[in-house]
Every structure is written in structure tokens, then in C-alpha cells.
Amino acid sequence: MLRLFAFSLVLCVGSCAPFKRAFLDPSAAYQAALNATWLTFWSPQQQMWNQNDPACNSGFSAPSVWNAAVAAKAVTDSYDGLSAYSVAQLLIANYQNPQGWFLALTNKDNDCYTDDNAQVAWVLVDSYQVTRNQAHLAAAQQVVGLIRSQWYANGGGVRWLVNGDYLASISTAEAALAAMRVYDVAPDPSLVLFADLCVEWLFANLQDPKDGLLFDGKQASSGTVNDGKLTYSVGTAMSALAYLYKHTGNTNYVTQAINLGSAATNRTGAFYLSSGIWNNPLQYLHLLFAGFADLLTLAPPQSGDQERLYQFFAQEVTRQAQYVFQYLQIDGTGSYTSNLYSYLQLVFQKFAATNTPTQGYKPDPGNFCGGNVNGRNLRSLMDNALALQVFHEASRVLW
Ligand SMILES: *[C@@H]1O[C@H](CO)[C@@H](O)[C@H](O)[C@H]1NC(C)=O
Ligand SMILES: *[C@@H]1O[C@H](CO)[C@@H](O)[C@H](O)[C@H]1NC(C)=O
Numbered sequence: 001m002l003r004l005f006a007f008s009l010v011l012c013v014g015s016c017a018p019f020k021r022a023f024l025d026p027s028a029a030y031q032a033a034l035n036a037t038w039l040t041f042w043s044p045q046q047q048m049w050n051q052n053d054p055a056c057n058s059g060f061s062a063p064s065v066w067n068a069a070v071a072a073k074a075v076t077d078s079y080d081g082l083s084a085y086s087v088a089q090l091l092i093a094n095y096q097n098p099q100g101w102f103l104a105l106t107n108k109d110n111d112c113y114t115d116d117n118a119q120v121a122w123v124l125v126d127s128y129q130v131t132r133n134q135a136h137l138a139a140a141q142q143v144v145g146l147i148r149s150q151w152y153a154n155g156g157g158v159r160w161l162v163n164g165d166y167l168a169s170i171s172t173a174e175a176a177l178a179a180m181r182v183y184d185v186a187p188d189p190s191l192v193l194f195a196d197l198c199v200e201w202l203f204a205n206l207q208d209p210k211d212g213l214l215f216d217g218k219q220a221s222s223g224t225v226n227d228g229k230l231t232y233s234v235g236t237a238m239s240a241l242a243y244l245y246k247h248t249g250n251t252n253y254v255t256q257a258i259n260l261g262s263a264a265t266n267r268t269g270a271f272y273l274s275s276g277i278w279n280n281p282l283q284y285l286h287l288l289f290a291g292f293a294d295l296l297t298l299a300p301p302q303s304g305d306q307e308r309l310y311q312f313f314a315q316e317v318t319r320q321a322q323y324v325f326q327y328l329q330i331d332g333t334g335s336y337t338s339n340l341y342s343y344l345q346l347v348f349q350k351f352a353a354t355n356t357p358t359q360g361y362k363p364d365p366g367n368f369c370g371g372n373v374n375g376r377n378l379r380s381l382m383d384n385a386l387a388l389q390v391f392h393e394a395s396r397v398l399w
Helices: 002-012 026-041 065-076 081-095 114-131 134-148 169-185 189-206 231-248 251-264 282-298 304-327 345-354 381-396
Strands: 166-168 217-219
Touching: 026 065, 026 304, 026 381, 065 081, 065 114, 065 381, 081 114, 081 134, 114 134, 114 169, 134 169, 166 169, 169 189, 169 217, 169 231, 189 217, 189 231, 189 251, 231 251, 231 282, 251 282, 251 304, 282 304, 282 381, 304 345, 304 381
Parallel strands: none
Antiparallel strands: 166 217
């Protein structure tokens, strides 16, 4: 921990004025953001997240299941049984349909995505781990069973939209991780086989040989590949591989995860801005932090070379988390934004004072109360939840 601290100091020499550098203590940042999130977004009446900022809108509005599940995971990361129970329960109460799927919106039309469902499964397993609530384990097992039914029989990959045509890298990677998280608490060998199929399918079908990263997905019917690249597929694949290693001892999984980690930290690669900051919005980025944290904690280094590489990964994760803490926090409140350029001018100016922005400041009225870009900023449940997850994962790599 001291070593990482010194590393941050070196980066700061001569370049910190006029804003004082605030050092990241990931656990303290996590706790402060957790408090802010409960206070702002929890509705005790509804026993549910309210996605409105109450300082601007006194009404209640339910988030999508994706946002609700990300916020729930941010809470279960605290390992507090009572709150883990509440957030797992809100997902069941508000989004689950009679078959066991978790629907995208609380209006319960039939919009349903396997990646959302995998994220719900992680929360249910987390809750089971601290509460031993059997219903939460059963719901996790049920949802993983449903996700497995979305494996494309004619060539593999997990369908993104339930019964849809698109085979996404994210749904496949998240399905693998959900299976392994369930295996962790309720071992069933078929879950390991499924997770292995998923990750091997990703490497065989969606890895770009030029830089080692993963493409977004492909259509089952035409085979057409969408060659976009997002950090969350890579991060989640790393997590799934780390769990596969944990339960099989097969070091090939570690090698594959390390190769993904190296590809993700290629400074001239697709995941970096010229400023040296990871370039995805936080909603894709938090799972890359998790991928590194899972690799470093579940697959201990076996050689000096691997140890040095892990130190590099840990420093990079810490540096990127420091950026979130220092530049995406709203005035030291424990609330966060995911966008430097469209939110608060002060937030942007603080960044621009010591870094090279890749674009100018352009406030988005959607980020302000009543659309007034000179007025009060709107706080966001999702952005807070993403920052929470980033700090939690950063606290796991301080080794
Ligand atoms: C968070 O809230 C708890 C309980 O109210 C309190 O004890 C703690 O000091 C708070 N932590 C931070 C960092 O605000
Ligand atoms: C890093 O990324 C660049 C740009 O995609 C690529 O040309 C280069 O081969 C990558 N380096 C490695 C070691 O993969």
C-alpha cells in the first residue's frame, strides 16, 4: 500500500496546482459514496431505488433493472447482510417475472436481456453469501438456468436479447461469470463446463488477433461481426477466467486472463485516450476494474515475472480509480458523474488544469435540474453505483 502511495506522489510532483491532489483511499471513498447513495436514492416507502435526484424532483421513478442491479452490486460489495438482503429483494420484488427472468423495466413488458440477468445473478449470490437466504440462492440458480437456455445451439454464444439473434461478447462473458459465481456457492460440474464453453467461444469467435481485445458480438443468422470494443467484455471475461482457474487449477485460464489484461492496458490500444485515461464511460469500465481485481485475488502470482505484471496491473487500476475519485466526484460530496465534459464546469476545469482534455466543455441540459446548465447538477444513481464499484475493486488490488 505504501508503495502505491509513493507512486501517486511521483505523478503529482510539479503538476498539482492550482487544485490540491486528493489521495484516494479506496475504502474511505467507497464508504462516503455508499452513504451518499443511500441518502439520495433509497426510498424507504418503496423499499426500492428512486432514480430521481430528490433535490430536483420530489416524485418517484424506478430505474431500469441494469441500473438497479449495478446499484445493488455496489451495496453487496460492502458485505453487510441487512443491506444485501434489501437490494437482492428489491430486484425480485420489482423485476422478476413468473418464469424467473428479470425484465428490463418495472412496467414488465417483455424486454429481457441475458446480460442484465447475469448481473442480477451476481447480486443474488452475493446476498446468499452473507445472508444464507435460500430463496436468493434458488433465484440465482434459476436465472442461470434460464441464461443457459439462451446458448445458441448452432455454433455457440449466449443470445443478448432473450430469443434474439445477436450473440454479444458481454452476454456470453457475463453468463460465464454468473455460472461460476453460482458454482462458488453451490457446486454443479455442468456450470464449469458451461463457463468454459463460453470463454472458449469468445476467444474463437470474437477476439481481434491484432490487439487481443474482444469484439462486441455477432449476428447468429448472418455471422456479421460488430467490431466495436468495450472494456466490460474484456473485464468480465477476465473475471470468469479467474473463477475458472480457482475451481479447476488449470493455469491456461490464468494465461488467457493475463493476456486480456495486457491487451487492455496497451497504452496505444483502443482502451486509452491520449490523456492516459481509460476511454469508456464508467458503465462499461467498472467491470474492467473487477476483472483485474478478480485476477489478482483469485490467481496468485506463480513467478517473479507474473508478480511484476500484477504490480503493474494494480498500479494502473489504482491510477484509473484515482482519476474517478479526483475528477468525477461532485464537489467532495461522495456523489459522482460519469462525464467530465457535459456535467459541471468546475469538474471539467479541475481536470483541464493538470491534464489535456480530449474535447471542450459542453454542458448537457439533461444533467442539470430543470435543464438549466447554470443551475444545480443532477445526481445519478447509476454514476454513484459505478464509482462505488470502482472503489471497491480498487480496494481489492491493494496487496
Ligand atoms: C457513513 O455512515 C455511517 C453510518 O451513518 C457513519 O458511521 C460513517 O462515518 C459514514 N462514513 C462516511 C465516510 O461518511
Ligand atoms: C497495442 O495496440 C495497438 C493499436 O491497436 C496495436 O497496433 C499493437 O499491436 C498493440 N500492442 C500489442 C502488444 O498488442
